Amino acid sequence: MTDDAKLAAQSTVSASGRVAGDAGAVAAEAMRRRRRRRLLTYAGRLLTLALIVGGWQVLTDVKIVDAFFFGSPIGIVNRLVDWAEHGTAYGSLWEQIWITIEEALLGFLAGVASGVIFGVALGEFRYLADVLGPYIKVVNALPRIVLGSIFIIWLGLGMSSKVVLAAVLVFFVVFFNAFQGVRDVDRNLVANARILGASRLQITRHVVLPSALTWIIASLHVSLGFSIIGAIVGEFLGAQKGLGLVIATAQNTFDANGVFAAMLVIGILALSAEALMAQLERRLLSWRPPSSAEIADAAVT
Amino acid sequence: MGVATGAGRPTADRAPGGIELRGVTKRFLTPSGASMTALRDVDMAVAPGQFCAVVGPTGCGKSTTLTLVSGLDRPSAGTVRVGGQPVEGIPKGIGFVFQNDALLPWKTVLGNVVLGPMFRGVPRREAEARGREWLEVVGLADFAGHHPHQLSGGMRKRVSLAAALINEPSILLMDEPFGALDVQTKAIMSNELLALWEQTRPSVIFVTHDLEEAIGLADRVVVMTAGPGTVKAVYDIDLPRPRGAVQEIRFEPRFLEIHHQIWESLRSEVGRAYARTAAARAPVGGQA
Ligand SMILES: Nc1ncnc2c1ncn2[C@@H]1O[C@H](COP(=O)(O)OP(=O)(O)OP(=O)(O)O)[C@@H](O)[C@H]1O
Ligand SMILES: [Mg+2]
Numbered sequence: 001m002t003d004d005a006k007l008a009a010q011s012t013v014s015a016s017g018r019v020a021g022d023a024g025a026v027a028a029e030a031m032r033r034r035r036r037r038r039l040l041t042y043a044g045r046l047l048t049l050a051l052i053v054g055g056w057q058v059l060t061d062v063k064i065v066d067a068f069f070f071g072s073p074i075g076i077v078n079r080l081v082d083w084a085e086h087g088t089a090y091g092s093l094w095e096q097i098w099i100t101i102e103e104a105l106l107g108f109l110a111g112v113a114s115g116v117i118f119g120v121a122l123g124e125f126r127y128l129a130d131v132l133g134p135y136i137k138v139v140n141a142l143p144r145i146v147l148g149s150i151f152i153i154w155l156g157l158g159m160s161s162k163v164v165l166a167a168v169l170v171f172f173v174v175f176f177n178a179f180q181g182v183r184d185v186d187r188n189l190v191a192n193a194r195i196l197g198a199s200r201l202q203i204t205r206h207v208v209l210p211s212a213l214t215w216i217i218a219s220l221h222v223s224l225g226f227s228i229i230g231a232i233v234g235e236f237l238g239a240q241k242g243l244g245l246v247i248a249t250a251q252n253t254f255d256a257n258g259v260f261a262a263m264l265v266i267g268i269l270a271l272s273a274e275a276l277m278a279q280l281e282r283r284l285l286s287w288r289p290p291s292s293a294e295i296a297d298a299a300v301t
Numbered sequence: 302m303g304v305a306t307g308a309g310r311p312t313a314d315r316a317p318g319g320i321e322l323r324g325v326t327k328r329f330l331t332p333s334g335a336s337m338t339a340l341r342d343v344d345m346a347v348a349p350g351q352f353c354a355v356v357g358p359t360g361c362g363k364s365t366t367l368t369l370v371s372g373l374d375r376p377s378a379g380t381v382r383v384g385g386q387p388v389e390g391i392p393k394g395i396g397f398v399f400q401n402d403a404l405l406p407w408k409t410v411l412g413n414v415v416l417g418p419m420f421r422g423v424p425r426r427e428a429e430a431r432g433r434e435w436l437e438v439v440g441l442a443d444f445a446g447h448h449p450h451q452l453s454g455g456m457r458k459r460v461s462l463a464a465a466l467i468n469e470p471s472i473l474l475m476d477e478p479f480g481a482l483d484v485q486t487k488a489i490m491s492n493e494l495l496a497l498w499e500q501t502r503p504s505v506i507f508v509t510h511d512l513e514e515a516i517g518l519a520d521r522v523v524v525m526t527a528g529p530g531t532v533k534a535v536y537d538i539d540l541p542r543p544r545g546a547v548q549e550i551r552f553e554p555r556f557l558e559i560h561h562q563i564w565e566s567l568r569s570e571v572g573r574a575y576a577r578t579a580a581a582r583a584p585v586g587g588q589a
Binding site: 188191193195196197198199206207211213287288289 | 406417420
């Protein structure tokens with residue numbers, strides 16, 4: 001190496017070293033700024049909540065808003081404590097919650113299983129899709145909540161009518177996504193699997209299903225919410241136990257605090273279900289490249 | 302980098318077979334409903350164990366030819382034979398490296414390489430042992446647990462190559478397998494491919510845009526015309542085998558002579574294809 005070349009090499013090394021140092025400082029600064037923004041966001045959210053709940057309480061205290069119709073935060077908490085200690089009119093609060101969870105969960109599982117099976121079958125067999133397509137569209141066009149009434153007539157006031165209603169709501173969401181997912185499979189991947197010697201069944205199992213899984217899992221988020229809605233609306237229409245019945249009773253006795261208290265419980269339920277689902281999604285789709293939002297998240301935490 | 306040995310590998314579906322296309326025409330329906338001829342009256346023959354390279358301008362139907370030989374699609378007219386049998390469905394013992402790599406994104410690199418043996422019912426342990434051998438051959442032993450999106454384009458290409466070769470095909474179709482590789486890796490992979498080919502002697506159709514690569518590797522170079530594709534000329538390459546390092550043979554006088562000859566034939570087609578796609582822009586430069 002000539003002296004000139006050595007010199008040039010050295011200068012590039014030191015230059016790149018400086019660049020790396022700068023990059024580190026820039027990254028640290030960016031992270032600090034992001035952390036600060038995040039803190040501010042949380043503070044803002046907390047403040048908003050305090051304002052709404054506090055304002056509500058104050059407005060009812062000074063009788064600008066009638067607590068009889070609109071309830072009040074303290075009233076809601078008292079109602080919840082009362083339910084937790086003395087139970088609702090239909091047994092303990094925990095029993096009502098558990099019944100609703102059970103109905104939603106069973107309906108969710110049944111709906112997902114049948115939705116995936118039918119979606120994949122119709123996606124794989126074009127003839128089946130052509131024959132059954134119009135009927136599925138008709139049933140899908142019905143406002144499915146009204147099916148709840150029919151299920152209660154058929155299956156009675158017990159859990160099964162709610163499970164079926166939740167399952168029907170879930171089925172259509174999952175079905176359409178699974179169907180679309182199967183139709184969306186990369187033809188190139190299927191061709192490659194065929195060349196490598198895959199049978200039809202192996203193609204379904206190793207290529208079509210995993211590929212459709214992205215779509216199916218995207219639908220599970222919505223479906224989980226639908227299963228809870230199905231269970232509660234079913235209970236609302238006619239039941240012997242469950243959170244929906246608790247709401248219906250509170251409504252009939254003009255107990256606004258009771259309605260809000262049950263709503264709060266349902267909200268917490270739905271949010272926890274959502275969090276669990278996000279966890280499951282991350283596990284099942286671990287092969288995917290992380291989206292840029294996820295990368296940003298990981299950098300901050 | 303060592304060549305995986307053939308010891309203990311099943312060779313059941315290796316029927317030594319040549320490839321033969323007779324009067325093959327392929328038409329496609331365009332989105333507007335009209336019929337478009339991609340291949341017209343193609344005659345081509347690859348003897349058993351022969352290495353045949355196909356060059357031609359872009360869009361002339363090289364990939365289409367390979368799909369017809371692989372049985373993934375059928376010709377509109379004419380016959381395609383593999384191992385003497387007319388192609389119906391996927392012929393036995395065929396291997397195909399696609400132009401766009403077709404790796405399953407949800408499987409790891411190793412998972413993708415062992416797909417072939419797995420589909421054929423080879424026990425998992427044995428399949429994975431063979432898969433690792435092949436990853437060694439393509440220089441990706443350290444990436445067995447990665448997912449395809451974590452690899453570079455060239456690395457993905459090499460995984461596809463391993464996935465096709467692990468089945469020990471007797472007919473090997475390759476659609477620009479080294480297109481995404483840098484010059485050095487390309488040289489290494491070419492040498493590796495030649496060594497493997499000399500060992501198991503599959504019949505090969507190797508599509509490429511790189512004429513030097515075609516001459517360096519093949520027994521025979523087929524030049525296709527601009528679309529609709531037909532065979533314009535066939536050149537038998539009489540460079541001695543084993544060829545040794547592909548990157549060195551390029552400087553031998555005989556190589557240059559052949560190269561010059563084929564390039565004359567190819568460049569007018571490339572020029573025509575270019576003139577057609579860029580019809581609005583005139584005139585086409587003389588070098589093309
Ligand atoms: N499935 C298809 N439907 C309609 N047209 C097609 C289809 N496949 C290929 N073609 C057309 O056939 C012609 C030949 O395509 P092909 O992919 O075989 O070209 P190629 O020689 O492989 O080109 P390249 O070198 O760019 O890969 C093109 O004009 C293309 O538009
Ligand atoms: Mg092509």
